[in-house]
Amino acid sequence: MSKTETQSAGKGTCIKTGAQIIVDILQEQGVETVFGYLGGVVLPLFDKIYDAKFNFIIPRHEQGGCHMADAYARATGKTGVVIATSGPGATNLTTGLATANMDSVPLVAITGQVRSDLIGNDAFQEVDTTGITRPITKHNVIVRDVSELASTLREAFHIANTGRKGPVLVDIPVDVAVSSIEWTEPGVIDMPGYKPRLTGHAKQIKTAAQAINSSQRPVLYVGGGIISANASKQLSELAEKANVPVTMTLMGLGAFDQKKPLSLDMLGMHGAAYANFAVQESDLLISIGARFDDRVTGSLKTFCPNAKILHIDIDPASISKNVKVDIPVVGDAIQILPELAALCEHKERKDWFARIAELKKRYPLTYDKQNGLLKPQMVIEEVYNQTKGDAIVTTGVGQHQMWAAQFFKYSRPRQFITSGGLGTMGFGLPAAIGAQAACPDRTVIDFDGDSSFNMTLTELSTAVMYKLPVKVVLLNNGYMGMVRQWQELFYGKRYSQSSLVNPDFGKLAQAMGATGLTCESKDNLQETVSKMLASEGPCVVDFHIEPEENVWPMVPSGKSLHEMDGIDILERLA
Numbered sequence: 001m002s003k004t005e006t007q008s009a010g011k012g013t014c015i016k017t018g019a020q021i022i023v024d025i026l027q028e029q030g031v032e033t034v035f036g037y038l039g040g041v042v043l044p045l046f047d048k049i050y051d052a053k054f055n056f057i058i059p060r061h062e063q064g065g066c067h068m069a070d071a072y073a074r075a076t077g078k079t080g081v082v083i084a085t086s087g088p089g090a091t092n093l094t095t096g097l098a099t100a101n102m103d104s105v106p107l108v109a110i111t112g113q114v115r116s117d118l119i120g121n122d123a124f125q126e127v128d129t130t131g132i133t134r135p136i137t138k139h140n141v142i143v144r145d146v147s148e149l150a151s152t153l154r155e156a157f158h159i160a161n162t163g164r165k166g167p168v169l170v171d172i173p174v175d176v177a178v179s180s181i182e183w184t185e186p187g188v189i190d191m192p193g194y195k196p197r198l199t200g201h202a203k204q205i206k207t208a209a210q211a212i213n214s215s216q217r218p219v220l221y222v223g224g225g226i227i228s229a230n231a232s233k234q235l236s237e238l239a240e241k242a243n244v245p246v247t248m249t250l251m252g253l254g255a256f257d258q259k260k261p262l263s264l265d266m267l268g269m270h271g272a273a274y275a276n277f278a279v280q281e282s283d284l285l286i287s288i289g290a291r292f293d294d295r296v297t298g299s300l301k302t303f304c305p306n307a308k309i310l311h312i313d314i315d316p317a318s319i320s321k322n323v324k325v326d327i328p329v330v331g332d333a334i335q336i337l338p339e340l341a342a343l344c345e346h347k348e349r350k351d352w353f354a355r356i357a358e359l360k361k362r363y364p365l366t367y368d369k370q371n372g373l374l375k376p377q378m379v380i381e382e383v384y385n386q387t388k389g390d391a392i393v394t395t396g397v398g399q400h401q402m403w404a405a406q407f408f409k410y411s412r413p414r415q416f417i418t419s420g421g422l423g424t425m426g427f428g429l430p431a432a433i434g435a436q437a438a439c440p441d442r443t444v445i446d447f448d449g450d451s452s453f454n455m456t457l458t459e460l461s462t463a464v465m466y467k468l469p470v471k472v473v474l475l476n477n478g479y480m481g482m483v484r485q486w487q488e489l490f491y492g493k494r495y496s497q498s499s500l501v502n503p504d505f506g507k508l509a510q511a512m513g514a515t516g517l518t519c520e521s522k523d524n525l526q527e528t529v530s531k532m533l534a535s536e537g538p539c540v541v542d543f544h545i546e547p548e549e550n551v552w553p554m555v556p557s558g559k560s561l562h563e564m565d566g567i568d569i570l571e572r573l574a
Helices: 018-028 041-051 062-076 094-102 129-136 144-158 174-178 202-214 224-228 232-241 275-281 334-341 350-362 374-385 399-407 428-438 450-465 480-490 503-509 522-534 568-572
Strands: 014-018 033-036 056-057 082-086 107-113 139-142 168-174 180-184 218-222 246-248 264-265 284-288 306-315 327-330 392-397 442-448 472-478 513-520 539-544
Touching: 014 018, 018 041, 018 144, 018 174, 018 180, 033 062, 033 428, 041 107, 041 174, 056 428, 062 082, 062 107, 062 428, 062 450, 094 107, 094 129, 094 168, 107 129, 107 144, 107 174, 107 264, 129 168, 139 144, 139 264, 144 168, 168 174, 180 334, 180 539, 202 284, 202 327, 202 334, 218 232, 218 275, 224 232, 232 334, 246 503, 264 275, 264 399, 275 350, 284 472, 306 334, 334 399, 374 399, 374 442, 374 472, 374 522, 392 399, 392 428, 399 442, 399 472, 399 480, 428 442, 428 450, 428 472, 442 450, 450 472, 450 503, 472 503, 472 522, 503 539, 513 522, 522 539
Parallel strands: 033 056, 033 082, 082 107, 107 168, 139 168, 218 246, 218 284, 246 264, 284 306, 306 327, 392 442, 442 472, 472 539, 513 539
Antiparallel strands: 014 180
C-alpha cells in the first residue's frame, strides 16, 4: 500500500486486477457517468466496465468526450471522468484538458499506456502522456505499480475537486491494468504537501469589511470561482446587505441573478458598457473568484485608476498576479463571504446608484431591430422568452458566445457553460451532450456558430445514439464571425480566409438521425423556436442570420476598459 493509504483493521481482503480496481474506485467515488473511447491498451479496463454500474457514453472523438466530461462537471459540481487509450487517444484529450484547466473544472482523465517495458522505445501508440499534459493539468501521474493504483486514483479525485479545481490525469500502463493484487479496504487519504487554505484570515476579512463600509462607489466583480465554491447564495446575501452592485465575468454568469436590480451583467471586452464604466469609476473593486484576465481588464495601466482592489480567492497564486491587490484574502468563498457579510453595513449610496441608472439608460445592450434581416440577438431573445430563461445554455466560441452572454439572462449558477480561458471552438455541442447527460430533465440549448459547430458536429451522432434531446441553435452567418469582425474593424474589411461554404445543416442533422430545421426569416422565428423546443430528440435549427452583424460594445485589444467601440451605436439605439 502507498503511504497515503492505511489498512483498515478487521477488514477482509481479496484478489483484484488493476482494471477492476479502477472500476471499483470510480464507483467508490460516486461516479455515475463516464465518457470515453476504446483502444487496445484499455481493453482490459473496458472488459471490466462491461459489468459496471455507471452510465457510459462513447463520443465520436476523444476531444468531444473530454468536453462532455467537462460540461458534466460544470453542470453538477461533481468530478467529470473521461477515459482514452494511449497515443492518439491521449493526445486527442489535450484540447479538452487545457479547456478544463483554464476554467478550473474538476476532471479526472484516465489514459491507457503501453506496457512498462516498452515505454521509451517508441512502441506502437506510445507517447509521453504525462510530459505532454503536465502544463495543461492541475496534476498528472503515471502509475508504475498496481499496489499504488487505488491510492493514486483517490488522490486524483481529491486534488481535482478541492482548492482551485482542475483536471488530473492518471496514465496507466496496460501491464498495471492486468496485474493482480491483494485488495484491502481503503484507509484515509493523507497528502501532507497538498493542503488548500479554506478559512480566510480574520484580520484580513475585518479590513475588507471596513473598506466596503467606507466605500462610496464599490463594485463586486465576480468570476467562476463563486460557482465552483457553491457560494452564489452567500454572494447574494453579501451584495444585498452591503448594497453593492455586481458585475460578472463570462465564467461568472449565473453566480448572481441578472434579473436583480443590483446586477450590472457582464463586464470586459464585450461586456455591458455600463458595467465597464462603473468598474472604471469605482473607488473599491471587490473581486471574488476571478483572476483579472486581459479580456476583463483591458489595458492594465489604466484599469480601475481610482480604486482600491480587494481580492478574495482560494488560489494564492492568483493574488496580485496581474493587478496589484491592496487587500488580499485567501480562502474558500463559501466560508469567507458569510463572515464578511456579518461585518458589513447597509449603505444607501444614492449618488452611485443614480450614476449607474444613468449609464444603463444611456448605453443599454441592444441592437437594430428595424433591419429586415434575421438578427442573432433576436433569435437568442426568442429562445429566452420561450424557455422562460430556465434552460441550461452551452456555447461554442465566437460572436454567438458573446451574444448568448449578453442577451440570455442567467438566474442561477451552473446554467451557463462555455469555454472562457482557452476559447475553444467546437466546445458547444459536446458540452451540451455532457450537460444533458448530467441533467436529463432539463432543457439544454447549445447556441453555436457555423464555424464552431463544424469542428465537432459529428458528436450529434452521440446525442442521437443516447437519445439526449439537446437543441442546437445554429447562428449561421457564413463567416468565422468574430475573426471577420476584427478584419472589418482593423484590417480594412480584407476578409482573408474567414468566409465558409457550409452544408445544409438541417438536412445534415436529419441524415444523422436528429430533427433538422431551417429558418431564414424573422417572420418564421417564433414558430421555428416553438417546433425546436417541442421536438422529442436532438434538434438542430439552422438560423440564417445577417452575415455582417457585429458584437457591441467592444474594447479593442490594448485599449482601456472605458475605451469601447460601438457605444455610439448603443446610445443611438437606446
